[in-house]
Amino acid sequence: MSEPQIAADTRPWRDPARQPFIEIRNITKRFGDFTAVNDVSLGIHRGELFCLLGGSGCGKSTLLRMLAGFETPTEGAILIDGQDMGRVPPDRRPTNMMFQSYALFPHMTVEKNVAYGLLREGMSRREAYARAAEMLKMVKLESFGRRKPHQLSGGQRQRVALARALIKQPKVLLLDEPLGALDKKLREETQFELIRIQETLGVTFIVVTHDQDEAMTLATRIGVMRDGVIEQVGEPREIYENPKSRFVADFIGSVNLFEATVEAAAPDMMRLACPDAGGAVLVPPQTGLTRGQTVWGALRPERITLSRDRPDSARNVLRGTVEDVGYVGHMSTFRVVLDTGRMIRVTEPNNLREGKPISWDERVWASFRPEAFKVLTE
Amino acid sequence: MTGRGWVLPMAVVFGFVFLYAPIISLVVFSFNESRLVTVWGGFSTRWYGELLRDRQILNAAWVSLKVAFWSANLAVIVGTLGAFVLVRMGRFFGRLLLTGMITAPLVMPEVITGLSLLLLFVSMELTLGWPAGRGLTTIIIAHTTFCAAFVAVIAQSRLRDMDESLEEAARDLGAGPVRVFFDITLPVITPALVSGWLLAFTLSLDDLVIASFVSGPGASTLPMVIFSKVRLGVSPDVNALATIIIGIVTIAVLIVGWMLRKQARAGR
Ligand SMILES: Nc1ncnc2c1ncn2[C@@H]1O[C@H](COP(=O)(O)OP(=O)(O)OP(=O)(O)O)[C@@H](O)[C@H]1O
Ligand SMILES: [Mg+2]
Numbered sequence: 001m002s003e004p005q006i007a008a009d010t011r012p013w014r015d016p017a018r019q020p021f022i023e024i025r026n027i028t029k030r031f032g033d034f035t036a037v038n039d040v041s042l043g044i045h046r047g048e049l050f051c052l053l054g055g056s057g058c059g060k061s062t063l064l065r066m067l068a069g070f071e072t073p074t075e076g077a078i079l080i081d082g083q084d085m086g087r088v089p090p091d092r093r094p095t096n097m098m099f100q101s102y103a104l105f106p107h108m109t110v111e112k113n114v115a116y117g118l119l120r121e122g123m124s125r126r127e128a129y130a131r132a133a134e135m136l137k138m139v140k141l142e143s144f145g146r147r148k149p150h151q152l153s154g155g156q157r158q159r160v161a162l163a164r165a166l167i168k169q170p171k172v173l174l175l176d177e178p179l180g181a182l183d184k185k186l187r188e189e190t191q192f193e194l195i196r197i198q199e200t201l202g203v204t205f206i207v208v209t210h211d212q213d214e215a216m217t218l219a220t221r222i223g224v225m226r227d228g229v230i231e232q233v234g235e236p237r238e239i240y241e242n243p244k245s246r247f248v249a250d251f252i253g254s255v256n257l258f259e260a261t262v263e264a265a266a267p268d269m270m271r272l273a274c275p276d277a278g279g280a281v282l283v284p285p286q287t288g289l290t291r292g293q294t295v296w297g298a299l300r301p302e303r304i305t306l307s308r309d310r311p312d313s314a315r316n317v318l319r320g321t322v323e324d325v326g327y328v329g330h331m332s333t334f335r336v337v338l339d340t341g342r343m344i345r346v347t348e349p350n351n352l353r354e355g356k357p358i359s360w361d362e363r364v365w366a367s368f369r370p371e372a373f374k375v376l377t378e
Numbered sequence: 379m380t381g382r383g384w385v386l387p388m389a390v391v392f393g394f395v396f397l398y399a400p401i402i403s404l405v406v407f408s409f410n411e412s413r414l415v416t417v418w419g420g421f422s423t424r425w426y427g428e429l430l431r432d433r434q435i436l437n438a439a440w441v442s443l444k445v446a447f448w449s450a451n452l453a454v455i456v457g458t459l460g461a462f463v464l465v466r467m468g469r470f471f472g473r474l475l476l477t478g479m480i481t482a483p484l485v486m487p488e489v490i491t492g493l494s495l496l497l498l499f500v501s502m503e504l505t506l507g508w509p510a511g512r513g514l515t516t517i518i519i520a521h522t523t524f525c526a527a528f529v530a531v532i533a534q535s536r537l538r539d540m541d542e543s544l545e546e547a548a549r550d551l552g553a554g555p556v557r558v559f560f561d562i563t564l565p566v567i568t569p570a571l572v573s574g575w576l577l578a579f580t581l582s583l584d585d586l587v588i589a590s591f592v593s594g595p596g597a598s599t600l601p602m603v604i605f606s607k608v609r610l611g612v613s614p615d616v617n618a619l620a621t622i623i624i625g626i627v628t629i630a631v632l633i634v635g636w637m638l639r640k641q642a643r644a645g646r
Contacts, residue, residue: 103541
C-alpha cells in the first residue's frame with residue numbers, strides 16, 4: 001500500500017502534477033548568429049541531482065551560466081522556486097556555482113577563498129573561518145588553508161572551488177565539471193560526498209559532466225545534450241536501457257548499432273530485415289512502425305551471449321569469429337567479426353564462464369533476446 | 379657562424395655605447411671640479427653643494443615632485459575607470475569615441491595637447507572663473523590627461539588578461555558589483571596600476587612642452603628651469619641635477635620591472 005507512495009515521493013519527476021523547483025521554459029541563447037542553447041525546456045525538482053551530459057561545445061556551460069545569471073537568455077524564462085529569475089542579478093540568486101576554470105581568487109588564501117561567500121553574507125570573521133576550515137577538512141585540504149591558489153595542484157584547486165561553492169549551502173548548486181581533475185579514488189570519494197550532501201541538505205544539484213560513468217553514478221536524472229538541444233531526459237537506467245535516439249544510445253555506454261528495415265509484424269514478434277546481422281532479427285512488437293520503414297537497432301555489448309555451440313532456445317543468433325579479446329578484470333570484452341563482415345562488441349562477466357574461456361580466432365555463436373534489440377526511429 | 383661570432387658582441391657594445399655614453403659622460407662631468415664643462419679639473423662634489431643652495435632649482439624640484447605625485451594619483455584613478463568601462467561594460471553609446479579619446483594623448487604631438495589645454499583653461503577661466511590663472515593646478519590637470527592615457531592602456535591590457543569568471547564567482551558568492559570591483563578586480567590589477575603610477579610619475583617629471591604651455595608665473599617645473607638655464611650656457615650644477623634625476627628614474631624603472639616580474643610569476 002505505502003510502497004508506491006514512497007516511490008512517488010523520492011521520484012517527484014514521475015508525477016506530472018508536481019511543480020518542479022527549477023523551471024526552464026523555452027530557453028534560447030544566441031551569440032551573434034550562433035545558437036548555443038536552442039529552445040530548451042526542463043523541470044528539475046527539489047533535492048534532485050541532475051546531470052547534464054553532452055559532448056564538448058554542446059551548450060552545457062551556457063545553460064548553467066544562464067541559471068546562475070551570468071548570461072541573459074535571448075528567449076525564454078527561468079523560474080526557481082516559483083520566482084522568475086529574469087531580473088535577478090547573480091548575487092541575489094539562490095544559486096552557487098563551481099566554475100569550470102575554478103575561478104579561485106589569486107590574491108586570497110585558500111581559506112579566505114572558501115570563507116568569502118560567508119563573509120559577504122555578513123557572518124563574523126571567526127565563524128566564517130571556522131566553517132571554511134570544516135569545508136576544507138571535508139575536501140581533505142585542512143592543512144592548505146594558508147596557501148595561495150597558485151601553490152596548489154590542479155586537483156587541489158578543484159577541491160577548493162568545490163568547497164567554496166558548497167559553503168553557503170544554497171538552494172541550487174551548479175557544478176561545471178566538478179570532478180574532472182581528480183584521480184579515480186578521490187573522484188569516487190567526492191562523488192559519494194556529493195551524494196551525501198545532496199541527501200542530507202536537500203540541496204538541488206545540477207552537475208555538468210561529459211563523463212557518462214559519473215553521470216550514471218551520481219544522477220537522479222540525466223539530460224543528454226547535443227548541439228544546444230536536450231535530446232533526452234530520464235533516469236540513468238531509462239536512458240541506458242531505452243535511449244530515444246542513436247546519438248543517446250551511442251553517447252551513453254558502448255553500443256552496437258544496426259540499420260534495419262521493418263519486414264513483417266507477426267502477432268507476437270516483429271521481424272526486421274537486418275543485412276548487417278546476416279538476415280532477420282526478431283523483436284517484440286512495437287506500435288508506430290510501418291512496413292518498409294528504415295529503423296536502427298541498438299544492442300548493448302553485455303546483452304549478447306557468446307557460445308561455441310548453437311544455443312537452442314535463443315531467437316536471435318549470429319555467427320562470427322572472435323577477432324580480439326580484452327581482459328578487464330571483472331569482465332572480458334570481445335570483438336567479434338560476423339560472417340557478414342560487420343564487427344560487434346560483446347562483454348561478458350568473467351565469473352560466468354566455466355571451463356576453457358573463448359579465445360582468439362574461435363568460431364562462435366552470438367545470441368541475444370528480442371528485448372535486447374532496441375528499435376530506434378531516429 | 380663565424381660571422382655571428384663577432385657581430386653579436388659588436389652590436390651589443392655599440393648599443394650600450396650609443397645608449398649610455400651620453401649618460402655616463404654626464405654623470406662623470408657632474409663630479410668635475412672645473413667650471414668649464416669640457417675640461418676635467420679633478421673630482422669634486424662641489425656642484426652638488428651649489429645645487430642645494432640654488433633656491434630656484436630647489437623650488438622647481440619641489441613643484442615638479444608635487445605635480446608628478448598628484449597627476450600620477452589622478453591619472454591612475456581616471457585611467458583605471460576608463461579602462462574598466464571600456465573592457466567590462468560591453469557595448470554602449472559612445473564606446474568607440476571613448477576608445478579613441480582615451481588613447482589620443484599617446485599619439486597627439488605634445489605641442490598640440492599643450493596648446494589645446496591652454497585654450498581650454500583660458501576659456502574655462504573666462505566662462506566659469508576656474509581655474510583662476512595658470513599654475514600648479516593647471517599643470518596637474520594637464521599632466522593627468524596625458525598620463526591617464528598611459529595608465530588606461532596598461533590597465534586595459536591587464537583587465538583583458540584577467541579571467542572574467544573571477545568577478546563572476548564573487549558575484550555568485552553574494553558580492554554586489556561595487557564590492558566585486560574593490561574585492562577582486564582592483565587587487566588583481568594592482569601590480570599593473572603600480573607600474574602605471576610609476577610610469578605616470580616619471581612622464582610627468584620629464585615633461586617640458588605641455589608644462590610650458592599651461593604653467594603660469596611662480597610655477598616652473600624642473601625641466602622648465604633646466605631648459606632656461608641651459609639656454610644661457612651649460613653650467614655644471616645642471617649636470618649634478620641630471621645625475622640625481624637619472625638615479626631616481628633608474629630606481630623607479632627597477633621597481634616597475636620587479637613588480638612586473640612578480641606579477642607574471644603570481645599570475646601563472
Ligand atoms: N561568449 C560567447 N560568445 C560566443 N560563443 C560562445 C560564447 N560562449 C560560448 N560560446 C559557444 O557556445 C557553444 C557552447 O559553449 P559551452 O561553453 O556552453 O559548451 P560546453 O557544453 O560547456 O562545452 P565543454 O564541455 O567543452 O565545456 C560553444 O560552441 C561556444 O563556442
Ligand atoms: Mg563547459
